[in-house]
Amino acid sequence: MKKGLLLLLLAVSSCQLVHRVSDTAAELFGDEVVARVGDHKLFRSELAGYIPAGASSEDSLALAQQYIHSWAEELLFLDMAEAQLSKEEKNVDKELEEYRRTLLKYRYEERYINERLDTLITDAEVRNYYEAHADRFTLDRPVLKARYMVIPADSRSFRTIKELMGSDDAMDAIAADSLAFTAALRYVDSSDSWLDALLLARELGTDEESMMKSLKNKFIEFKGDDGNIRVAYVVDLVRKGEPAPLEYCADRIRDIILSARKHELVSGLERELLIDAQNKDKFVIY
Numbered sequence: 001m002k003k004g005l006l007l008l009l010l011a012v013s014s015c016q017l018v019h020r021v022s023d024t025a026a027e028l029f030g031d032e033v034v035a036r037v038g039d040h041k042l043f044r045s046e047l048a049g050y051i052p053a054g055a056s057s058e059d060s061l062a063l064a065q066q067y068i069h070s071w072a073e074e075l076l077f078l079d080m081a082e083a084q085l086s087k088e089e090k091n092v093d094k095e096l097e098e099y100r101r102t103l104l105k106y107r108y109e110e111r112y113i114n115e116r117l118d119t120l121i122t123d124a125e126v127r128n129y130y131e132a133h134a135d136r137f138t139l140d141r142p143v144l145k146a147r148y149m150v151i152p153a154d155s156r157s158f159r160t161i162k163e164l165m166g167s168d169d170a171m172d173a174i175a176a177d178s179l180a181f182t183a184a185l186r187y188v189d190s191s192d193s194w195l196d197a198l199l200l201a202r203e204l205g206t207d208e209e210s211m212m213k214s215l216k217n218k219f220i221e222f223k224g225d226d227g228n229i230r231v232a233y234v235v236d237l238v239r240k241g242e243p244a245p246l247e248y249c250a251d252r253i254r255d256i257i258l259s260a261r262k263h264e265l266v267s268g269l270e271r272e273l274l275i276d277a278q279n280k281d282k283f284v285i286y
Contacts, residue, residue, distance in 0.1 A: 035068045037075040042068060112269055113262050126253045130246050137244040141208060142197040147173065148204060148232035149180055149187040153223060157183035158231075165189075166219065166233040185228060191235040194248040204230040 035042040050067045051060050082090070130137065147165045151158050157179055164176035173189060180187035188203070201211040205224050214220050220232040238245055277283035 034064075035072060037072050038079055040075050042071055109266055109269070113265050116265055117258070117261060119258065121254050121257050125257060126250050127246060129253050129257060130249065134243050137249050139238060139240050139242055139244050142212065142237060142239050143194045143244065143248055144197060144200060144237050145191050145194055145235040146200060146232045147176070147187075147189045147191055147235065148200065148220075148230070149184045150204075150224070150228050150230055151180070151184040151187075153227055153229050155183050158229065161187075162219075162231055162233075165231075194238075194245060200232065204232060206230070 032044055033041045034044050034047070047064050047067055051063050055063065149161065149165070151161070161176050161180050161183060164172045164179065167173065167176075173191065177187060177189055197212065198208050201208040204211060204220070204222075206222065210222075211220055214222055215234065218234045220234065221229065223229055238248075274283060
C-alpha cells in the first residue's frame with residue numbers, strides 16, 4: 001500500500017513538473033513540495049543543486065525525476081531499517097567513531113605528505129630502479145613501435161603508402177602520413193612510443209594472437225570483415241617474457257618511487273610521534 005502511494009505521489013509530482021517546466025532551470029525550481037515519503041518531504045529548491053546550469057527543460061525534468069526516485073528509495077530503506085533493526089543494531093556510535101578517526105588520520109597524512117613530498121624524480125633514479133628490479137618488468141605481452149592504417153582494399157594509394165610507411169627514412173614516413181590523410185580511413189604513426197600488443201590488435205580490429213601470427217617481414221596485414229585492409233609496419237618489437245623497455249615502464253617506476261617516498265614519510269611520522277610522546281611521558285607502557 002505504501003509503495004503504491006509512493007508511486008502515485010511520484011507520478012503526480014512528475015506530472016506537475018511536466019506542466020511547470022520552463023525554458024530555464026531557475027524557473028523550474030520553487031519551494032513547494034514535489035514528493036513525500038512518510039514524514040519526509042522533498043522541496044523543489046533542494047533539486048536546484050542537482051540540475052546543471054544551462055540544462056534544457058527535458059534534461060532538467062529527467063534529472064529531477066532521477067533525483068526524486070533516488071531520494072525516495074534511500075529514505076524507504078532508512079525507514080525500513082529504523083523499523084526492523086533492534087536498538088543494538090541501530091547503535092552505530094562505535095563505527096562512526098572509528099570512521100572519524102580514520103578520516104582525520106587520512107586527512108592529516110595527506111596534508112603532511114603534500115607539504116613534504118619531493119616529487120622530483122630524475123632519469124637516473126628511474127634507470128637505477130629499473131636495473132635493480134629488472135625481474136619486475138618482464139612482459140606478459142609483446143610491446144611494439146609501429147605505424148598502422150586501415151584503408152579501402154581498392155585504394156590506388158595502398159601499395160605506395162605501405163612502401164613509404166615501411167621505410168627507415170624520416171621523410172618517407174612523413175610522406176606516408178600525408179598521403180594516408182586523404183586515402184586511408186585511419187593512419188597512426190606510433191613509431192616513437194611503445195604500444196601494448198593488445199591495444200594495437202584492438203586498433204586493427206583483431207585479437208593479439210592472430211595479429212602476432214600474421215607478422216611477416218615486419219608487416220602485419222589482413223582484410224577485416226568490413227572489406228578494408230589493416231596493415232601495420234613494426235618498427236621495433238619486444239616479445240613476451242623479455243624485460244620491458246625502460247621507456248615503456250618509466251611512468252610506472254616513477255609512481256613506484258613516489259609511493260615509496262609517501263610510505264617512508266608516513267612511517268617516519270609515526271616513529272617521531274611515538275618517540276616524542278615517550279620523551280614527554282604522554283605514552284607509557286605499564
